[in-house]
Amino acid sequence: xxxxxxxxxxxxxxxxxxxxxxxxxxxxxxxxxxxxxxxxxxxxxxxxxxxxxxxxxxxxxxxxxxxxxxxxxxxxxxxxxxxxxxxxxxxxxxxxxxxxxxxxxxxxxxxxxxxxxxxxxxxxxxxxxxxxxxxxxxxxxxxxxxxxxxxxxxxxxxxxxxxxxxxxxxxxxxxxxxxxxxxxxxxxxxxxxxxxxxxxxxxxxxxxxxxxxxxxxxxxxxxxxxxxxxxxxxxxxxxxxxxxxxxxxxxxxxxxxxxxxxxxxxxxxxxxxxxxxxxxxxxx
RNA sequence: GGGGGAGUCGCAUAGCGGCAAUUGCAACAGACUGUAAAUCUGUCCUCUUCGGAGUUCGGUGGUUCGAGUCCACCCUCCCCCA
Numbered sequence: 299x300x301x302x303x304x305x306x307x308x309x310x311x312x313x314x315x316x317x318x319x320x321x322x323x324x325x326x327x328x329x330x331x332x333x334x335x336x337x338x339x340x341x342x343x344x345x346x347x348x349x350x351x352x353x354x355x356x357x358x359x360x361x362x363x364x365x366x367x368x369x370x371x372x373x374x375x376x377x378x379x380x381x382x383x384x385x386x387x388x389x390x391x392x393x394x395x396x397x398x399x400x401x402x403x404x405x406x407x408x409x410x411x412x413x414x415x416x417x418x419x420x421x422x423x424x425x426x427x428x429x430x431x432x433x434x435x436x437x438x439x440x441x442x443x444x445x446x447x448x449x450x451x452x453x454x455x456x457x458x459x460x461x462x463x464x465x466x467x468x469x470x471x472x473x474x475x476x477x478x479x480x481x482x483x484x485x486x487x488x489x490x491x492x493x494x495x496x497x498x499x500x501x502x503x504x505x506x507x508x509x510x511x512x513x514x515x516x517x518x519x520x521x522x523x524x525x526x527x528x529x530x531x532x533x534x535x536x537x538x539x540x541x542x543x544x545x546x547x548x549x550x551x552x553x554x555x556x557x558x559x560x561x562x563x564x565x566x567x568x569x570x571x572x573x574x575x576x577x578x579x580x581x582x
Numbered sequence: 583g584g585g586g587g588a589g590u591c592g593c594a595u596a597g598c599g600g601c602a603a604u605u606g607c608a609a610c611a612g613a614c615u616g617u618a619a620a621u622c623u624g625u626c627c628u629c630u631u632c633g634g635a636g637u638u639c640g641g642u643g644g645u646u647c648g649a650g651u652c653c654a655c656c657c658u659c660c661c662c663c664a
Contacts, residue, residue: 372616454622
């Protein structure tokens with residue numbers, strides 16, 4: 299049976315190096331599931347593997363699309379699955395690495411098929427949220443899909459928006475669409491989550507941010523100013539520098555913010571991974 | 583030496599007689615099915631059987647039914663003139 303080994307864990311634990319070593323040992327290639335390393339324009343700020351690392355093992359889904367083209371977990375599932383089937387023709391093992399929990403879940407278990415909302419609908423709904431119409435939207439949701447209304451976080455506008463998008467374009471309750479069983483993967487999945495003690499991880503994060511600066515993070519962010527309103531650029535490491543470019547913070551404050559926010563992100567990743575019973579934890 | 587201003591729960595900030603005390607950040611925990619490094623929630627003086635209870639606003643006294651808020655003195659810091 300073919301096997302996919304997924305390497306996950308918080309940012310800056312050392313997933314990249316671990317995955318490369320494993321892939322070399324298994325004589326195989328790497329599929330990234332990092333929602334930010336997909337993009338051509340994002341390099342040092344998203345800790346893309348170095349040129350040497352990319353040369354050591356063939357990587358997929360790294361720097362493969364422009365930030366201007368929207369992408370999501372469902373598209374990723376589709377693309378990655380297709381690629382994986384293809385890679386299994388030549389390999390018994392494949393290594394996947396990444397820190398984006400939703401994308402890892404999409405790869406390992408899939409996401410229910412739902413119709414794509416038109417971009418008009420999406421922008422209409424987000425405009426309504428900006429205009430403070432969330433309560434009215436909640437009423438709509440209550441009427442159209444009481445089951446989902448009962449469980450969603452009423453204060454999370456994105457959740458409400460998404461549910462309405464799906465309901466309005468499919469004509470069916472969102473709660474029905476997300477509940478359906480998903481087909482099992484036709485390959486074995488082993489999930490390994492890397493872990494380090496808090497202090498070590500925190501230090502690694504701080505050191506890595508300093509290294510990113512030495513590697514040109516500030517210049518990279520500066521060059522990305524034209525794209526700053528794209529959601530993909532709403533990313534730790536860039537948004538803090540955009541604020542600095544605006545004069546809202548000093549450079550040192552911006553870098554401190556990046557370190558803190560990266561740490562918060564690492565904890566959020568851990569929270570996501572903790573509830574996954576399939577994971578085997580490995581202490582580094 | 584003279585004049586002015588300020589000390590609030592880790593940091594910053596509100597507060598001008600009814601306050602365990604505003605807001606932001608940080609911290610801690612959590613949610614998450616197509617924006618996910620996104621978005622959102624809870625806790626955040628101490629104890630709590632989660633109903634409350636006990637201690638707080640530089641210090642010491644005082645005025646008041648009641649003081650972070652008013653008065654006196656003291657301590658510390660900042661600014662201006664010398």
